[in-house]
Amino acid sequence: MELLFVADPLESFKIRKDSTYQMMVEAAARGHTLLACEPRHLRWTSGGRVEAGVREIALAPASGAALRSGDDGAWFEVRAERVLALADAGAVLMRKDPPFDSEYFYATHLLGQAEREGARVFNRPAALREHPEKLAILEFPQFVPPTLVTREESDIRRFHAEHGDVILKPLDGMGGMGIFRVGADGLNLGSIVETLNRHGAQTVMVQRFLPAIAAGDKRVLVIGGEPVPFCLARIPQGSEVRGNLAAGGKGVAQPLSPRDREIATTLGPVLAARGLLLVGLDIIGECLTEINVTSPTCFAEISAQSGFAVARMFIDRLEAALA
Numbered sequence: 001m002e003l004l005f006v007a008d009p010l011e012s013f014k015i016r017k018d019s020t021y022q023m024m025v026e027a028a029a030r031g032h033t034l035l036a037c038e039p040r041h042l043r044w045t046s047g048g049r050v051e052a053g054v055r056e057i058a059l060a061p062a063s064g065a066a067l068r069s070g071d072d073g074a075w076f077e078v079r080a081e082r083v084l085a086l087a088d089a090g091a092v093l094m095r096k097d098p099p100f101d102s103e104y105f106y107a108t109h110l111l112g113q114a115e116r117e118g119a120r121v122f123n124r125p126a127a128l129r130e131h132p133e134k135l136a137i138l139e140f141p142q143f144v145p146p147t148l149v150t151r152e153e154s155d156i157r158r159f160h161a162e163h164g165d166v167i168l169k170p171l172d173g174m175g176g177m178g179i180f181r182v183g184a185d186g187l188n189l190g191s192i193v194e195t196l197n198r199h200g201a202q203t204v205m206v207q208r209f210l211p212a213i214a215a216g217d218k219r220v221l222v223i224g225g226e227p228v229p230f231c232l233a234r235i236p237q238g239s240e241v242r243g244n245l246a247a248g249g250k251g252v253a254q255p256l257s258p259r260d261r262e263i264a265t266t267l268g269p270v271l272a273a274r275g276l277l278l279v280g281l282d283i284i285g286e287c288l289t290e291i292n293v294t295s296p297t298c299f300a301e302i303s304a305q306s307g308f309a310v311a312r313m314f315i316d317r318l319e320a321a322l323a
């Protein structure tokens with residue numbers, strides 16, 4: 001089967017930790033053909049179908065050694081280049097990393113048209129649009145910490161006065177970018193609000209600070225509606241309050257807690273039914289803080305530390321969805 005990965009440039013992959021690379025390795029081991037393109041390669045012409053200039057690739061013989069050494073090098077070889085109608089691929093996997101900007105949005109519409117033409121796209125384009133990663137938690141208030149979403153500075157000040165210690169973050173951030181903590185003394189609250197909401201021009205999310213972050217911001221992967229049995233606790237280092245790996249957090253794989261499993265098994269079937277084959281839930285302590293759907297990661301870290309083959313589970317579920 002031909003699997004088309006719509007992703008960032010292959011040359012930019014950090015294969016030691018890249019989840020898309022993990023998917024490719026497992027798919028190739030099963031005999032699937034690997035195709036790749038970037039969102040910028042998608043196009044549609046009236047009277048035709050959504051198509052893209054794609055590269056057919058194979059894993060380079062030295063990719064295993066490069067993975068072990070941490071040297072990404074030339075991990076793939078290009079076997080051929082051609083123009084492909086997306087509906088002619090066995091499956092299309094949208095793996096472009098955030099941010100979910102206007103170009104990402106437009107790409108989902110092109111992928112949606114490809115779906116209407118018969119393409120099988122994972123995650124479904126409409127579901128990507130309908131589940132913004134910060135705001136998707138609003139549907140599941142039973143699992144969410146005290147949270148405020150607003151553009152009004154007065155609302156933020158009232159929330160801070162009520163909860164004392166809060167986290168403020170932009171709705172379009174990624175990797176811990178733009179996250180601020182304000183303690184009970186309110187130090188710098190005004191300047192932080194000005195920075196994030198730009199005098200009422202941008203919406204901000206505010207949540208009560210969760211001390212459990214000291215034990216890690218847990219990434220729980222849900223594949224085909226079922227949770228991976230191990231999560232990755234991303235533990236803040238030093239004086240940092242962010243556990244994100246991109247912000248210097250340390251990733252520690254651990255079994256799901258009963259609460260982790262409760263959240264994952266409640267949300268999993270609901271999200272899977274909407275076409276979200278792969279979801280990354282962020283859980284701090286007992287609380288759900290984010291639902292990641294664009295390009296969930298942590299396959300490599302969980303697999304390496306726990307021995308559980310996350311990519312194998314993913315390709316199993318993908319093949320089942322296509323059967």
